[in-house]
Amino acid sequence: MNLMTPRHLGCYELDSKVDRIRLHKTAHHLAVHPLSENISHQYNVHIEDVAEHSTEIDALTGLPDQSGFNKKLNLMMRECQIKLDESFGLILFDFDYFNQINSNHGHLVGDQILKTLAERVQRVLPQEVFFTRLGSDEFALLIPHIHSDAYLIETYALIHQEISRPIEYLDQIIESNISAGCAIYPRDVTDTMNVVQAANIALCRLKLSGRGGYCIFKREMQIEQNVIAQQFNCARYILRHNLICPFYQPKFNLKNGQLTGFEALLRWYDQHDQLQLPRRIKNAFEDYNLASRLSEIMQLRVFRDMAEWIDQGLDMVPVSINAAPVEFLKDNYAELLLDRLDRFNIPHSLVEIEITEHLLDEHGKAYISRALNKLKHEGIRIALDDFGTGHSSLTRLANLPVDCLKIDCDFVQRMEQEKLIFAIVQSIISMSSNLGIDVVAEGIENVHQLELLKQQGCEIGQGFLFSHALAPAEAKALLS
Template sequence: MHHFAPPVLPPCTRHPVPTPGVGGDLGEKLALLDASKQGIFLIDLDGRLAWMNAEAMRLTEVRDPAFVIGRDWLSFWPREEQRAVSSALASARIGIPATFAATCPTVARTQACWEVIISPDGPPVAGEATMIAFIRDVTEREAAQKKLEWAATHDGLTGLANRALFYARLDEKIKRAQADGGSFGLVAFDLDRFKQINERIGHAGADALLRGFAARLAEILPAGGLAARFGGDEFVALIDLPAGADVQSLVELMLERLRLPYNHAGRPIECTASAGVAVFPLGGRTPDDLYMNADIALLTGKSQEAGRALVFSGDMRQALQRRASSLEVAATAIANCWIEPHYQPKFDLASGKLCGLEALLRWRQPGGQWQSPETITAAFDDKCLATRITDTIFGKIVSDLSRWGDSSCAVPVAFNAAAADFRVENFAERLLTQLAQAGVPASMIELEVTEGVFLGDGAPHVARVLRKLSNEGVRIALDDFGTGYASLSHLKQFPVDVIKIDRSFVSSVTESHEDRAIVRTMIDLGKSMSIEVVAEGIEDAAQLAFLQQAGCNVGQGFHFGKAVPAAEIETRHLHVGTACEAVFASGETHQNWGRDRALAGQQVL
């Protein structure tokens, strides 16, 4: 049998396990073990179960120990787990304690995960020496860990692969195709007029549409394919191509099926999609080239006629012109000093005090409105422009910190580095030089890095840069934690001081049991590794209350304040009397930033 006991047991209550000849001190020891809140087995040196306490019976759902005592303990475990169990028993027999983790159903066939410690020094039972095994049910912890690992590789809304997992599989596919001379297609999908549909049916309807599209895409995907969502209405897929396959006809057939109406709240939603295809190797030999060329084909096709599929060819360069325009805007903004950092406050969730700022890039032409970084996105992939942007932003951050140095309320500032920054060999040295020249301690800077930094061309330099900065006192933060393909491994490989829980998890903690479990797991992970945990995207009091109860260290988001220019940060937080005691007020949001009132001494927590 591969269970803790036979599958069918009489519905009787627990009976004491008879232990002939046990009395005196030994009887008292067994009585103490029986009263323990830890599940305990005693196993003789031949591997037979000699005794189990009440808690072990409860955990394994054994009603009558007479049905299991004397049986081979190894036989209770599933065949695939028996090697680990047997090894632990063998170790304990020769006097060496052993630990293992395994999955094994209970008597009632409840699937469970166990952590087991086996020690050689169990008390004798019926004159026979025993080993003692302590068991702990870790099913809930393992389930939360699996959910965390799943969330790191999948899109939370649709359940499809996310960007990181897609790129990892794409890299594997390229290597296989190079080895066997095969071919495959990378298809980029985009929902036509999605913005207008979103405005018409609302966010709930739009989310339902995205989920429906994702489910249908996964359903119609040829065998061996992979579908992913990169964000918004941007979907991608990998499809194998047999020799002589007409890839355009294949993708157009997929579009026909994706064009069928979707249902939301009993009403049909009409939606079409467009697609661009890059075929390996003619359409690109690297992951970035394949994706970029599929996107160029997509944009080219949409500019001609929505709802069609187009395969990339070398003459599709209109998208490159658009990219060039974005780069030109970025270069102009840099040259004219239109780029500035805006600062979003970060608060200690235990005391309510301001404990840091995050610098976010904003730019505007004279007399114009502030623009977000999305308007110059292409610049962050350009090594030269990304470096100039970082130098500009960081220079202004250092200048502000230098000016605030006279205030007792100055707090560290976090800023994001682009993947392109790590392709510059002296990146760390440049930052440290600017700090030294301004007389600003390195400890006043926190460098935030995302998954893209580890996947880009500068990946080989990342470890050196982060260790150099960390050794000099700069704090390292892992941004958007939980959404990357290898976030957990990065905690081992790099000197991480802070993990930032992505807003996609924080936004749902009051509605989603799964997200609550994931966020708690992240917070517990941070505590166990002495890493500060920051929750970003806090938008209401309910989210704040949950994070406080869960023990999150630091929070930021619109519930406390939006990102604003340095002058407004100074007025509100840094130069108001004893403003180092300033805290966020209960229920206060970014709409209250214009209030002219003293903040000193306020407490909300």
């Protein structure tokens, strides 16, 4: 196998257990050494060999590329059309958060890791399986002569076992994981969808529920994918026509009824002048580009309103702004927010960022921790929303700069009838008090709920019992 690329020249050794990577430059080559601890194979490669690569071979891994994949796919489909009882499987997979390996160690190391992992997979695959690199960290497997999901699952388990073995680089252990979407031709093909689209839909479905593992295409996924596409298009329409309008949910002191703050909520008016809620575009908040653009416009609208109220001398209260988990996939959330705040000269003490507990389950915890600690240092409060609905942990509260816990509205509405839920609410309020953390109850809708919360020591709440979400003019009137 030719392991040379125009950018990566040198010597390559494979270890059958733990791969170690070492990079060094000389005047003539760049060497990459996964060092063998037992049986190894050494390849010495020279720059003259590079020109011999086929145009259908990926230069980094030596695998067939996108063009080679397309030819093989078309050939296998023709064979299935000739032999009506023939079928084949397709697995599309990519590496979870591989961009963070590139960011932390550089693209050169990232390339060598991809090469090493591709070789591992290639060594264990049956000869008849066609393994290809589609681009970046995306790969595909074409598996002939299968008629059920079982062999797809077996093949996934085989490649996952190889990829999950760690790589050592500069005394650091680098671990990798993959997400895979699977489909079978012709079983999963329709007049409007080919087998690649089916596998892609399965992969997208997997990523919506969390990365890692595999997902096999089912027909109902196409319907769900159409819904997601509609939501994405709706979000793009909102952005294109500049329709975002923040509404403000008041928070009140439960003892004396005093206004203590607002939660800014994204709203927009549709073409029929009907007010719409974010659930109509909830899947758009799973996409970094859409979520970050929606968030930017929302923040600028809120800060514009706040600046106007401050300039008019109103008695301002803090405003909470929600952050989508994907906004932390890049390590610049805090800087972007602070820049927007400073553009409008908003005192940092008047802003609170609400993150969901589920955010803490996401990969890239270092970015999240750094962003929250920077915001806290700059005087911005941090609230943990929907507390108790995820994998709650006291360690998280100790390690993150949380100022406030928000009791999920579902707990508030169920606590009247369910003793267990009431006990959970009691525990959250008691724990918050002991830790010196504020607690806010969401979704208070009746007096009985209010009295139960007050009896347990909850001091701040929001919900329809007090007020619906207010348009900017209504919020301004409440401040007045």
